[in-house]
Structure formats: structure tokens, C-alpha cells
Amino acid sequence: MGKRGRPKKEIDFAILEGMCQVFCTLQEISYAFGCSEDTLELRCKEKTGLKFTEFYKKHSGKGKMSLRRAQYKLALEGNATMQIWLGKNILKQRDAPEDIDQTNIAQPVSINFVRQDAHQRSGQ
Numbered sequence: 677m678g679k680r681g682r683p684k685k686e687i688d689f690a691i692l693e694g695m696c697q698v699f700c701t702l703q704e705i706s707y708a709f710g711c712s713e714d715t716l717e718l719r720c721k722e723k724t725g726l727k728f729t730e731f732y733k734k735h736s737g738k739g740k741m742s743l744r745r746a747q748y749k750l751a752l753e754g755n756a757t758m759q760i761w762l763g764k765n766i767l768k769q770r771d772a773p774e775d776i777d778q779t780n781i782a783q784p785v786s787i788n789f790v791r792q793d794a795h796q797r798s799g800q
Contacts, residue, residue, distance in 0.1 A: 685711045687719045696732050697739035 687709055695705050706713045720728045751758040763769040 685709070685715050685719065687711075687716065687723070689723060692720075692731075693735045693738075696735035697742070699736055699739060702728060702732070 692705065692709075695708065700708070702713050702716065706716045709716065711719075717728045720726060720731050724731055726734070747758055747762060751762050
């Protein structure tokens with residue numbers, strides 16, 4: 677008697693790595709390969725010895741490095757928006773420094789206006 681069931685679903689791991697690098701989700705990747713998430717998890721464990729989450733973390737890290745490198749390059753090329761963003765996120769810079777001495781800041785002043793009738797203004 678022959679083998680029963682569906683043929684084993686093969687996964688192209690070069691494509692899988694690339695999808696992890698651009699942060700595709702497990703659901704998106706399994707859809708692209710035409711298999712269930714469980715099958716993708718199983719094939720990953722069989723081929724690499726890693727759980728999918730470990731494999732994903734490793735390869736999405738490469739994507740993060742590439743993205744960070746591109747952002748840094750833009751900042752060095754003079755992109756002010758990227759310079760500000762990186763300054764805030766990497767260097768923890770702020771728009772308004774938190775250590776400003778609050779004692780020298782002007783306090784609000786209230787002015788009360790009193791309406792005078794016309795005869796009071798003319799001196800009557």
C-alpha cells in the first residue's frame with residue numbers, strides 16, 4: 677500500500693528569510709507559501725532546528741539593521757527630518773529641555789478693565 681495524505685509542503689528558506697527581513701507576519705508568510713501556520717512552524721523546526729519565533733527574530737534583525745543603516749545614511753546626507761527623528765530616538769533629545777529653571781519664566785498677568793460712561797470721561 678502506498679503513502680497516504682498530501683505531499684510534504686516544501687518551503688524556500690531564502691524567500692522565508694527575505695520575508696522575515698521585511699517584517700512579514702507568520703500569517704502573511706504562511707499565506708504566501710500556501711500552508712498553515714503550524715506547517716510553517718514545523719518546517720522551520722525541521723530545517724533549522726529553531727522555532728519560528730527564533731528564526732524570525734534572527735532574520736528580522738537583519739531587516740532592522742538595513743533600515744537603521746538607510747535612516748542613518750539619510751541623516752548624514754542632510755535630511756533634517758531624519759536627523760531630528762534619530763536625535764529624539766537614539767540620542768534621547770527633546771524639543772523642550774526638562775531642566776529649564778522655572779523661576780525665571782514670566783507669570784501671567786491679569787488686567788481688569790473698568791468701563792466708564794461718556795459723562796465720566798469728559799469730567800462731568
